[in-house]
Amino acid sequence: MAAPRTLPGDLAHPFSPRGRVDPYPAYRWLLANDPVHFDVTSRMWLLTGHADCSLVLRDPRFSAAMGQRERVREDALPPSMLTTDPPEHQRLRAPGALLMGPAAVRGVADGIAHEVDRILTELAGHTGVEATADIGEPLATGVLARLFGLPPADHAAFADLARRVSANLDPLAGPQAAAAGRVSMGDLTRFLDERAGGAQDSPWGRLAADDRLTRPEKLGIASLAVVGGWKPLAEMVGNALYWLLPRPEVIERLRDGGDELAVTAVDELLRLESPIPFTARVTTEAVALAGGTIPAGARVLALVAAANRDPAVFDRPDDLVVTRSPNPHLAFGTGTHFCLGAPLVRHAGALLLRELLCRHPGLRATGATPVWAPSLLPRRLDGFNLAI
Numbered sequence: 452m453a454a455p456r457t458l459p460g461d462l463a464h465p466f467s468p469r470g471r472v473d474p475y476p477a478y479r480w481l482l483a484n485d486p487v488h489f490d491v492t493s494r495m496w497l498l499t500g501h502a503d504c505s506l507v508l509r510d511p512r513f514s515a516a517m518g519q520r521e522r523v524r525e526d527a528l529p530p531s532m533l534t535t536d537p538p539e540h541q542r543l544r545a546p547g548a549l550l551m552g553p554a555a556v557r558g559v560a561d562g563i564a565h566e567v568d569r570i571l572t573e574l575a576g577h578t579g580v581e582a583t584a585d586i587g588e589p590l591a592t593g594v595l596a597r598l599f600g601l602p603p604a605d606h607a608a609f610a611d612l613a614r615r616v617s618a619n620l621d622p623l624a625g626p627q628a629a630a631a632g633r634v635s636m637g638d639l640t641r642f643l644d645e646r647a648g649g650a651q652d653s654p655w656g657r658l659a660a661d662d663r664l665t666r667p668e669k670l671g672i673a674s675l676a677v678v679g680g681w682k683p684l685a686e687m688v689g690n691a692l693y694w695l696l697p698r699p700e701v702i703e704r705l706r707d708g709g710d711e712l713a714v715t716a717v718d719e720l721l722r723l724e725s726p727i728p729f730t731a732r733v734t735t736e737a738v739a740l741a742g743g744t745i746p747a748g749a750r751v752l753a754l755v756a757a758a759n760r761d762p763a764v765f766d767r768p769d770d771l772v773v774t775r776s777p778n779p780h781l782a783f784g785t786g787t788h789f790c791l792g793a794p795l796v797r798h799a800g801a802l803l804l805r806e807l808l809c810r811h812p813g814l815r816a817t818g819a820t821p822v823w824a825p826s827l828l829p830r831r832l833d834g835f836n837l838a839i
């Protein structure tokens with residue numbers, strides 16, 4: 452194997468504090484110069500091309516299960532669908548659709564509309580608004596609460612648990628934060644378990660009553676929806692407004708456009724700034740790619756945020772083109788593990804954005820320019836202050 456190439460000295464490594472805030476210069480260099488890159492810092496293979504990332508996510512030689520088995524867990528749940536390979540994966544995923552598939556989303560559509568209306572009505576009374584705290588998190592809480600059939604009295608406790616378990620998302624979270632996150636997983640599981648019976652007429656009630664899986668397996672699916680869904684959905688709102696607010700002509704177009712344009716815009720906004728910028732796999736055997744050969748047993752990161760700006764696939768890759776269609780972005784992954792929550796994110800995200808822009812035409816950023824938080828996952832803004 453040739454000696455690993457290193458990034459030029461003036462480019463911040465994408466996982467360094469500076470690179471986490473703006474990883475795109477490093478992504479661009481890697482894509483142009485070393486698209487199958489062995490990173491000596493993380494000892495992982497970083498893939499930045501759209502074709503390579505798609506292959507990693509579709510090819511069974513890249514396992515989602517390997518490398519996860521030794522992870523310490525304190526919630527006593529079996530491995531989730533996200534960390535299993537076929538055929539076990541499909542056994543878990545098919546019933547999981549009862550909780551978050553398209554039919555589940557249709558079933559709670561009126562409830563989601565009610566939540567969006569409530570959030571936007573409450574905003575009118577605020578003097579200062581913070582994008583995540585006042586819009587994104589209430590949206591994620593309201594939407595997931597509808598899936599779980601939670602009454603309004605449970606929303607605050609649910610949001611608190613969801614916030615705590617989200618500490619597990621960031622691979623850079625210190626051991627203390629990660630341990631606290633794992634303990635919270637147990638609390639979340641108990642919370643959802645206690646409410647399974649009372650939520651019969653909800654997607655969670657239907658999954659809980661399904662006899663294809665054991666109770667711990669069903670709880671594993673439910674907690675995955677919260678860990679994998681709540682924070683990314685919450686942060687998507689600020690990330691989207693960051694791109695939209697400086698572009699009044701695009702906002703005008705979205706106000707006048709229909710629901711379909713709003714969904715197309717959500718996909719484009721996720722392409723440009725996805726809360727989940729990468730995902731990991733381990734090779735089951737050596738794999739030869741055009742840019743180099745990855746050995747067996749290697750840890751591979753598909754940097755979907757880089758692939759989403761690959762000029763070989765996207766015209767004007769760094770520009771917001773809300774009408775972009777087709778838009779083969781990888782923000783929801785692709786292949787076997789394609790985000791099961793994608794229909795929900797598209798539906799709720801499009802509704803929220805369109806209603807927000809129509810009902811609050813004076814919405815604008817205030818104070819200092821928002822900065823990207825130095826967290827790896829989710830990609831999110833720190834303190835994005837708005838005025839209504």
Ligand code: HEM
Nearest residue numbers: 532533676679680683684687730782783784788790791792
């Ligand atoms: C903007 C918000 C979201 C983004 C960007 C996102 C992104 C992703 C990505 C990239 C994957 C694939 C990971 C991989 O291949 O390793 C994934 C999987 C998944 N997502 Fe999402 N997600 C979002 C919201 C949600 C929500 C709200 C839910 C549930 C309510 C959800 C449930 C899931 C589940 C269950 C999987 C695992 C699917 C499987 O392993 O078969 N996601 N998501």
